[in-house]
Amino acid sequence: MKQYIYQNKSLKRLVHWLIMSPVRTRPRWYVRMLQFLYVKRGRGSVIYNSVRRDLVPFRQCSLGARSVVESFSVLNNAVGDLFIGDHTRIGIGNTIIGPVTIGNEVNIGQHVLISGLNHNYEDIQSTIASQGVTVAPVSIGDDVWIGGNVVILSGISIGQHAVIGAGSVVTKDIPAYSVAVGNPARVVKVYDFNLNAWVKI
Numbered sequence: 001m002k003q004y005i006y007q008n009k010s011l012k013r014l015v016h017w018l019i020m021s022p023v024r025t026r027p028r029w030y031v032r033m034l035q036f037l038y039v040k041r042g043r044g045s046v047i048y049n050s051v052r053r054d055l056v057p058f059r060q061c062s063l064g065a066r067s068v069v070e071s072f073s074v075l076n077n078a079v080g081d082l083f084i085g086d087h088t089r090i091g092i093g094n095t096i097i098g099p100v101t102i103g104n105e106v107n108i109g110q111h112v113l114i115s116g117l118n119h120n121y122e123d124i125q126s127t128i129a130s131q132g133v134t135v136a137p138v139s140i141g142d143d144v145w146i147g148g149n150v151v152i153l154s155g156i157s158i159g160q161h162a163v164i165g166a167g168s169v170v171t172k173d174i175p176a177y178s179v180a181v182g183n184p185a186r187v188v189k190v191y192d193f194n195l196n197a198w199v200k201i
Helices: 003-006 009-019
Strands: 053-054 062-063 075-076 082-084 095-097 099-101 113-115 117-119 133-135 138-139 178-181 187-194 199-200
Touching: 095 099, 099 113, 113 138
Parallel strands: 053 075, 062 082, 075 095, 082 099, 095 113, 099 138
Antiparallel strands: 117 133, 178 187, 187 199
C-alpha cells in the first residue's frame, strides 16, 4: 500500500494533505491525537506537554528508556526519521529536525538546533520556498555533552564522549573524545589514552 501511494503522485499529494496542514506545516490535529500509536516510547521516558510534536506516521520516531524532552522543544520527523537513545536529556527549547540519531546518555543544553535538512536555493528564477529541501543525517554518539545555544548542521557526525561548547556552530564532523568550541566549531582538546589525560591542540 505504502509503495503504491509513493508511486502515484496525485494520491501521494492527497494523503500528504490529509496528514499535514500546508499552511501550518505540521500534522493535523486528528493525526497528532494518534501519535501514541506510532511514536515509540521507552519505559520511563518523558515528553513534556508543551513540546511541539510535528511527528508523522510515515516516518519513524523513537525515544529511549528514561529519556526526557524538556519544555518548549520541537520534535520534527517530517523529512527524516528521529531516534533518541536511552537516558538522554533534550534541554528546554531545543529544535530537532530529522533525520537525526542521538545516542544513549547524551545531555543537550537549552535552545539547541539540530537539523538534518537544508533548504535549496540555487535556482534564482524560483522562490526558495518552492525549491524543496535536501536532507543529510545527523549522528550524535553516546555520552555526548552539547552546551546551550549550539547549532548542528545537516550531515554532521559527533563521536562518543565529545563535548561541544556553548554557542558553537558545528559545520564539520567532531571526533570521539574531543572538545570543540566556536563558530565554526573547531577541536581544542582531545583525550590521549597513552597519557590518560586531556591534551590541548
